[in-house]
Amino acid sequence: MKENIKLLIELQKIDSAILKKKTIINTMPSKILAVDQSFKEVQSLYDKQKQKYELLEKKKRDKEKEVEDINERIKKIKARTSEIKTNKEYQAHLKEIETIEKERYAMEDEILVTMEEIDSTSKALKAEEIKIKAEKDKAEAFKKEVEKEIAEAEKELNDLKVKRVEIVKPVDAEIYNDYMTLLEACKGLAVTEVKDEICQGCNMNIPPQIFVEIKKNEEIIQCPQCRRILYWKEKNE
Ligand SMILES: [Zn+2]
Secondary structure, rough: OHHHHHHHHHHHHHHHHHHHHOOOHHHHHHHHHHHHHHHHHHHHHHHHHHHHHHHHHHHHHHHHHHHHHHHHHHHHHHHHHHHHOOHHHHHHHHHHHHHHHHHHHHHHHHHHHHHHHHHHHHHHHHHHHHHHHHHHHHHHHHHHHHHHHHOOOOHHHHHHHHHHHHOOOOOOOOHHHHHHHHHOOOOOOEEEEOOEEEEEEOOOOHHHHHHHHHHHHOEEEEOOOOOOOEEOOOOOE
């Protein structure tokens, strides 16, 4: 195999490795985002539950205040008992107390119902709190893991770049420039194998006369369709 072809194959190998590593690094932040998003959803459910709980507590306090007000009113009405002169007035007086007491009973029933709701909401809230804590721990652990992976991948990428400098050194400048242009145009794959007379870059059938030339691995030959540099891999290579 001619040296140029060999060098280009090596170059493509390292560039593919670099591209793969970069792709891995680029997908990492979205992994963290996904975890953050799912945690936010759990948090938002919890916040809604908490809001409901607080509203119920407020409702209970308001009702209790109303009961206090009613009790105050009853006390005042009862205080007037001594001023009553006629039986008719007395009947009206009793009726008034009865009406207000009915109001109070209804209010107290509402308080009981609200207390039951508070109880069940509080239980749900506690369960949600445990869940949220577990989710948070899970998210933190995952983030740490991903950050570690990013650091490792970046170190590996750096090592690859250092190695690439050495691989590039013996490559002819003109060939290197053509290679770089192709690499850009062909989305990271400028040099590819021909397998069963098919370009592995674009799947085109290579005409027999070109294939014969490629099999020699002497000249730099490009695919008639995708322009990628083609080579032939010997079975024992
Ligand atoms: Zn092709």
